Amino acid sequence: MTRRIAWTLLALTSVLLVLAVVPLAVSMTARERVSYRDNQRAATRVIAAAAEEHLSDHKPAAAMRKELDTAARAGDCAAVYDASARLVASTPCTAAARGEEAAELVGKVLAGHEPEPPENEGRLLAAEPAGEVRRPAGAVVLARSAAPLDARIAAIWGWSAAIGAAGLAASVLLSVRLARWVGRPLSTLDASARRLGEGALDERTDVGAGPPEVRRLAATFNTMAARTEALVHGHRAVIADVSHQLRTPLAALRLRLDVLAAGAEEGTATELAAAQEEIARLSRLVDGLLEVARAEQATPRPTAVRVDEVVAERVAAWSPVAEEREVGLSTVSAGPAVTVALGAGHLEQILDNLIANAVEAVPAGGSITLDGRETGGRARVRVRDDGPGMTAEAKAVAFHRFGNPEARGSGLGLAIVHRLVTANGGTARLEDTPGGGLTVVLDLPLWPERGNERGVAWRSLPVDRTADRSR
Known part of the structure; x- marks a missing residue:
């Protein structure tokens, strides 16, 4: 019973932990991805705003260069294209921002569409128009490493697993203690009931352990055992008393009949012999009834x-x-x-x-x-x-x-x-x-x-x- 209780509580806790921790980790992962993307797009828009001033208003490219240098120091790769998809400026690492996927994104942005940024070899691409969305003066592509995002996601799942493992360990300890608290008194009570059934009428169980219901059950068992012991001992005493009180008079009566038959005439002796047979039959009947009573009281x-x-x-x-x-x-x-x-x-x-x-x-x-x-x-x-x-x-x-x-x-x-x-x-x-x-x-x-x-x-x-x- 202790194992069943422990395994049941453990299974229930495991299910609850899975239902609570996994959805939370999934939600946090999705939120982290959205936040990372939003941050990347914000950085791309800053470069696109500076590029618009240079491409549309023909202002100096100093501000644009400054933002590109800032992106490079942050580990990002960025490239600025004009309205004809010609490269205008870029960070030193232009490979990720000038590939086929980058060119495809630039084409969609210049056509007035908002493309879905892909992930390319561990880098996330983002593209923003420089100027109006429908008539952009150019486009900016920013490639950012996905390693920080992956690290954050791994940390989220790691902490979730640690929390789940800690909860599972606590559940194991609590379930085992609870199972023992409930199961041990019941096992003791079962052993006491078995010994009582085997004839140990003085058997009693502990009433100070376990839940209140188990304690009341143990107290009721002890009361029942005490009454059973008193009843059995009482019946045994009655059987012993009846055995003595019946057998002694029968033996005395039989002896008197033997004495009378020894000096009696033939007719009287015959009657006395018949009486002796009835006394013997009555003795056998009493013995049989006492044997049945003893068998019924046998423990x-x-x-x-x-x-x-x-x-x-x-x-x-x-x-x-x-x-x-x-x-x-x-x-x-x-x-x-x-x-x-x-x-x-x-x-x-x-x-x-x-x-x-x-x-x-x-x-x-x-x-x-x-x-x-x-x-x-x-x-x-x-x-x-x-x-x-x-x-x-x-x-x-x-x-x-x-x-x-x-x-x-x-x-x-x-x-x-x-x-x-x-x-x-x-x-x-x-x-x-x-x-x-x-x-x-x-x-x-x-x-x-x-x-x-x-x-x-x-x-x-x-x-x-x-x-x-x-x-």
């Missing part, structure tokens, strides 16, 4: 998580359960590693819920496979099973609490998965497995240092399902 700080290692670990942990239910559970090969940015322990919790749901849903002889690949700048993890699958209506609400009324467990596993995945900046969706079953697809953010490894696929290891069934 993870991303860490580098090796997906292949976590997958292999969780598959190994769940293999005994899968073998007991005669379900095949496959792992992945240790190919080029894929590293994702997730909160500590979140991928383990996500996979535990997905594998638990799949093991519960897949019948004996079925299979569960975990595979994935790095694609599109994301890490894609899939948990596939060949169980009964889900209807389109059930998939639409599966990530809600108790979204699937046909779920065998508490109905909270996918809700926990969805909360944890989205809290970490990922996405989760459900698809049908080709041939029947359900596939859970997770798109997780890559760890930045490994973001350039694309197209790395995990290869599913073959599973001996006969051996699984035999166990």
Whole structure:
């Protein structure tokens, strides 16, 4: 942002300088040319007035000679012609005043016309009639070097360029300072917002820098961060209190039922066993609700998580359960590693819920496979099973609490998965497995240092399902 502001102000200032300095320099150049020409014509008229007295009134040529000497001392070349275009007098340097262009000018002046003076080899020519314009007694041609005019014009453009460069330099300094004044507080605020989103709830930003609007924004951010911190800590305290207040009575009630069932008659023992099952179900439900609440309040700080290692670990942990239910559970090969940015322990919790749901849903002889690949700048993890699958209506609400009324467990596993995945900046969706079953697809953010490894696929290891069934 700082660069954009600086470049924008610099471009705007450059345009304004060009629009202001260039037209001014052009105007001053044109004025200088006109002034130089007028001065040259005035000098020519002075010589023409003295020449008229000699040519028309037949007075001595002393005055004319005097004016020619004055022109020569000024560096000009002048020549006086009579009415028949014959040279009467001139300065020592007559070449510039007696050429073809000079002769052409003399002819036009004697014919009663006012010619446009040309520039000849760095000299400017001027011609004036001696006497009346329509019936001149002669003509005077004065050639003056254009070097002084060129020097003045160069000085005008040089000063204009210097002024433009100075203005541009001042604009650079001011634009950079202004851009930093505005951009640095916003960059600090952006970094603070990023750290707050990563879970640093005590993050605050500086409110003493930048324009008033940015300061107010920083103060509002700090207020929001403080309220968010208080709200999250309050929810966490409530979750802890509820966890203690619910689990303790349930545990005590379960122990009492165990004591009563130990010495009860057969009919009573059956009823007490049913009550114990309901207490166990209620405990699982409370645990699930607390897990969902914790997932909803999660503000993870991303860490580098090796997906292949976590997958292999969780598959190994769940293999005994899968073998007991005669379900095949496959792992992945240790190919080029894929590293994702997730909160500590979140991928383990996500996979535990997905594998638990799949093991519960897949019948004996079925299979569960975990595979994935790095694609599109994301890490894609899939948990596939060949169980009964889900209807389109059930998939639409599966990530809600108790979204699937046909779920065998508490109905909270996918809700926990969805909360944890989205809290970490990922996405989760459900698809049908080709041939029947359900596939859970997770798109997780890559760890930045490994973001350039694309197209790395995990290869599913073959599973001996006969051996699984035999166990």
